[in-house]
Amino acid sequence: MPHRSNARPAQPFLKWAGGKGQLLAQYEAFFPTNPGGTYFEPFVGSGAVFFHLQPRGLFKRYVLSDSNAELVNLFRVVRDQPEALLEHLRQHAERHSAEYYYAVRARDRSPDWSAAPALERAARMLYLNRTCYNGLWRVNSQGHFNVPQGRYRNPDIYRPERIRAASRALQTVEIDVQRFDAVLDQAQTGDFVYFDPPYVPVSDTANFTSYEAEVFGEAEQRRLAEVFATLAARGCRVMLSNSDTPLVHDLYAGFRIERVLARRAINSKAVRRGPVYEVVVLSE
Numbered sequence: 615m616p617h618r619s620n621a622r623p624a625q626p627f628l629k630w631a632g633g634k635g636q637l638l639a640q641y642e643a644f645f646p647t648n649p650g651g652t653y654f655e656p657f658v659g660s661g662a663v664f665f666h667l668q669p670r671g672l673f674k675r676y677v678l679s680d681s682n683a684e685l686v687n688l689f690r691v692v693r694d695q696p697e698a699l700l701e702h703l704r705q706h707a708e709r710h711s712a713e714y715y716y717a718v719r720a721r722d723r724s725p726d727w728s729a730a731p732a733l734e735r736a737a738r739m740l741y742l743n744r745t746c747y748n749g750l751w752r753v754n755s756q757g758h759f760n761v762p763q764g765r766y767r768n769p770d771i772y773r774p775e776r777i778r779a780a781s782r783a784l785q786t787v788e789i790d791v792q793r794f795d796a797v798l799d800q801a802q803t804g805d806f807v808y809f810d811p812p813y814v815p816v817s818d819t820a821n822f823t824s825y826e827a828e829v830f831g832e833a834e835q836r837r838l839a840e841v842f843a844t845l846a847a848r849g850c851r852v853m854l855s856n857s858d859t860p861l862v863h864d865l866y867a868g869f870r871i872e873r874v875l876a877r878r879a880i881n882s883k884a885v886r887r888g889p890v891y892e893v894v895v896l897s898e
């Protein structure tokens with residue numbers, strides 16, 4: 615083992631809607647403590663739960679996935695080319711201005727964008743995430759990123775220690791672009807699966823959340839509940855986060871449902887601010 619006494623613990627390198635950082639302490643009682651199997655996280659987002667659990671060394675293998683191809687590309691570049699990524703980020707940081715932000719944002723409108731190198735795409739995503747409004751990742755129906763610049767006086771774009779620590783944590787990790795139900799082809803008895811989907815909206819006025827150009831609606835929530843039940847019946851340990859809503863209680867009736875308190879409204883459109891309950895569903 616390399617000597618790592620001065621290595622910082624890894625943390626998420628992205629701000630991400632629904633990031634689980636603030637809930638980790640309350641989740642502690644629900645995380646597995648006995649070693650074994652593979653860790654699957656099919657809605658990985660910023661990976662807050664993965665980065666929290668990985669240092670414990672409980673699992674033999676880690677498989678992370680998300681349907682957002684830009685996000686998965688960024689994770690792979692952080693894993694495989696951290697120094698080259700940092701060099702790109704240093705250049706973005708040096709050139710950052712409102713005009714530069716909008717030029718970088720417009721890059722996905724150019725005809726050669728689909729052939730852009732993985733490194734360029736990854737650095738662009740991270741740069742936009744650090745400088746856009748609220749770290750939001752939103753694309754229009756053509757797949758073009760359309761979030762305005764955020765109001766940060768000094769956005770922290772170049773964070774070498776954070777990228778290097780994340781890269782170390784990801785070294786042996788598999789990261790794929792796939793929809794959540796692909797986990798059915800992979801997870802076996804004894805594996806642990808953590809699902810953190812876009813939430814069921816908390817009020818009638820809030821809409822089902824849109825990530826990328828794709829909507830995660832009631833049909834997907836129902837499909838996810840089927841996948842959860844299939845994995846549980848197979849002997850996987852399954853954990854899922856969602857809102858504390860009648861649909862969620864209905865979909866997971868028969869499983870253990872625990873309430874946790876989140877500090878902020880889970881949907882930016884919700885009128886409610888301040889603490890709201892969410893739930894964690896557990897297969898055992």
Ligand SMILES: C[S@@+](CC[C@H](N)C(=O)[O-])C[C@H]1O[C@@H](n2cnc3c(N)ncnc32)[C@H](O)[C@@H]1O
Pocket residue numbers: 630631632633634635656657658659660661662663679680681682792793794795810811812813825830834
């Ligand atoms: C609530 S976020 C996960 C947040 C993550 N736990 C964190 O701490 O940052 C939900 C994620 O699901 C992804 N997603 C949306 N629909 C999906 C689908 N059908 N299959 C897989 N991932 C999907 C989104 O790209 C997003 O990253």
